């Protein structure tokens with residue numbers, strides 16, 4: 001186990017797009033710093049959502065059958081091909097769907113900013129991805145997510161571990177994300193690990209204000225492996241640090257009709273949601 005020595009890229013770097021694509025290609029991850037989302041806003045998001053997860057009326061927002069927005073209770077999701085459920089609860093925010101009053105304004109604003117940053121990063125990939133790989137795409141990456149209703153901000157709460165935690169159960173078992181790229185604002189506590197191409201697990205730096213980006217399965221599929229999807233997981237805390245952990249990944253999802261390879265993004269997503277117990 002070692003620290004992940006991924007370069008932190010600033011959007012103002014002259015060669016930001018090249019560095020970003022190189023890092024995604026060689027490590028599956030990239031770190032963005034000096035973006036325009038203030039740390040104070042990230043901290044405020046964690047604060048208001050911590051209060052919401054501690055509130056009594058969470059179940060009023062429980063996800064409805066056939067839907068994917070709203071509240072998902074503790075142990076509702078498993079990683080693909082893993083039996084045990086992850087030790088987490090979460091809320092799925094879509095720009096066009098309802099969010100609780102107490103968190104609405106800040107969440108909409110934060111989500112808008114993060115989606116804009118995600119669009120910019122996909123635009124970087126459009127600039128520097130080799131022409132033969134671009135030739136495989138039905139449309140540029142940035143276009144795939146334009147006016148997409150499928151971009152998903154997941155606000156996660158990993159409660160302190162109970163005394164009777166089942167052997168082998170973890171906060172988040174190893175998985176690849178389904179979507180194109182994920183923007184993962186640094187969590188409130190450490191625990192996130194990424195696997196490199198040699199199979200070694202690394203701690204992802206838990207530095208406030210950093211946004212870690214990883215390639216997902218749709219990006220790997222659309223580029224036939226040019227950008228490999230990166231396995232990652234969230235490990236359980238040591239006993240002396242058994243606190244709640246919060247994190248907020250934004251999953252950038254194409255419009256449903258975008259063709260990835262032999263499947264549309266909508267078909268791909270549907271199949272994967274069934275495999276992870278969410279559909």
Ligand SMILES: O=C(O)CCC(=O)C(=O)O
Nearest residue numbers: 156172187192234247249
């Ligand atoms: O909590 C984290 O830091 C990672 C969450 C994650 O990988 C996911 O929800 O897909």
Ligand SMILES: [Fe+2]
Nearest residue numbers: 175176177232
């Ligand atoms: Fe993930």
